[in-house]
Amino acid sequence: MKIGRYEILDEIGQGAMGTVYRARDPLIERTVAIKTVSLTQLRQEGTDAEARFLREAQSAGRLSHPNIVTIYDVGEADGLAYIAMEHLSGATLRDVMNKGPIPLSLALDTALQMAEALAFAHEHGVIHRDIKPANVVVTGQRGRVKLTDFGIAHLVNSDHTQTGQMLGSPRYMSPEQAMGREIDGRSDIFSLGAVLYEMLTGHYAFDGDSLPTIVYRVIHETPVPATSLRPQLPEGLASLLARMLDKNPGARPDARALVNALHALLPPTPSKPVPPPSNRISRLLPILAFGTPVVVFLLIGIGIIVIEHFLQASQSPAPPATQISASQPPADAVSDSPPSAELTDRPASRPTVESDAYLAGLDKKQVELRIKRTELLLEYTKQHPDVVQVDRQLEQLRIERRRYLRQREKN
Numbered sequence: 001m002k003i004g005r006y007e008i009l010d011e012i013g014q015g016a017m018g019t020v021y022r023a024r025d026p027l028i029e030r031t032v033a034i035k036t037v038s039l040t041q042l043r044q045e046g047t048d049a050e051a052r053f054l055r056e057a058q059s060a061g062r063l064s065h066p067n068i069v070t071i072y073d074v075g076e077a078d079g080l081a082y083i084a085m086e087h088l089s090g091a092t093l094r095d096v097m098n099k100g101p102i103p104l105s106l107a108l109d110t111a112l113q114m115a116e117a118l119a120f121a122h123e124h125g126v127i128h129r130d131i132k133p134a135n136v137v138v139t140g141q142r143g144r145v146k147l148t149d150f151g152i153a154h155l156v157n158s159d160h161t162q163t164g165q166m167l168g169s170p171r172y173m174s175p176e177q178a179m180g181r182e183i184d185g186r187s188d189i190f191s192l193g194a195v196l197y198e199m200l201t202g203h204y205a206f207d208g209d210s211l212p213t214i215v216y217r218v219i220h221e222t223p224v225p226a227t228s229l230r231p232q233l234p235e236g237l238a239s240l241l242a243r244m245l246d247k248n249p250g251a252r253p254d255a256r257a258l259v260n261a262l263h264a265l266l267p268p269t270p271s272k273p274v275p276p277p278s279n280r281i282s283r284l285l286p287i288l289a290f291g292t293p294v295v296v297f298l299l300i301g302i303g304i305i306v307i308e309h310f311l312q313a314s315q316s317p318a319p320p321a322t323q324i325s326a327s328q329p330p331a332d333a334v335s336d337s338p339p340s341a342e343l344t345d346r347p348a349s350r351p352t353v354e355s356d357a358y359l360a361g362l363d364k365k366q367v368e369l370r371i372k373r374t375e376l377l378l379e380y381t382k383q384h385p386d387v388v389q390v391d392r393q394l395e396q397l398r399i400e401r402r403r404y405l406r407q408r409e410k411n
Contacts (some may be wrong), residue, residue: 131191194243
């Protein structure tokens, strides 16, 4: 069986508006969940039903958040409207709650993740409208919570508002929603409060033998204080829960404030101790501490010796000049290149200069300036004033060396 391009693997179950399948997307080899509903059935339920189904994809598809199910695709095929979404492995919160009381820390963490999803959705103009345990999936990835089924969600500024219609699950809907009034994100906060109350106490916040009884209690009655059913609950949590379930929407916290309040109630996570280094590493530490500086200084020394060697080779006395080209640079020019051959003459013999103390001093000073220039360039650029100054001094040394050699040659 196929729906569009998707190959159906098996049926997951029945959703609020149709059948949900596990399917395979052959284009990218990905397993997805396909939510389907008959177009005929949609049209029988009213002219708004088809638009509302597609609006689920429009609402959830614009939300990319770790705690919201990801929508991949939406379309119609073979008389069915479908939505392809992230396939979640795990149990619904309803399944978890049916197994017994939930530890306080787990209940708080679950509510916190749901609040973070709602805060993100509300900030992007989306109200869920059907917060309940069956629409929350607890995955196997370290208890990650995913909010699903935006089937009756709507955009705040949409023309397809549901004012006057009672949508949502009766036990978890807000009073304004039960009365068919205009709602906003604070309605989702009330529904989350009803879910948190049930996680903490094991009892519905609003219950009854019939739908009218449940709706009446949602609108008019206050649930039994959670601390009377679970006395060890922190006072701050009981107070926050009462604010979430307030009949007046204006008295409820918004989703972002709720996130901050739940964060404050969660016990601090103990930090993991840092394991001590292994014996082998601890033995190596003194060697590295002593050996590293020695190696660094050794490399610096070798580098200086190599630089000095090449500088001495490149700065060996050139033949004295008898003629200066018109293109000779001025005395304060900045240059690293050796003097041009046009600036030198070709004497028949060349005096020995290795023993000349003055020349040795010039060469030593030149080596020192070269090393200083290299150090400066490691920290600055060639345009830095200190580097420019050193370059000028080097040029002056080269000029002085040539001048001295010419003077010696004359003598």
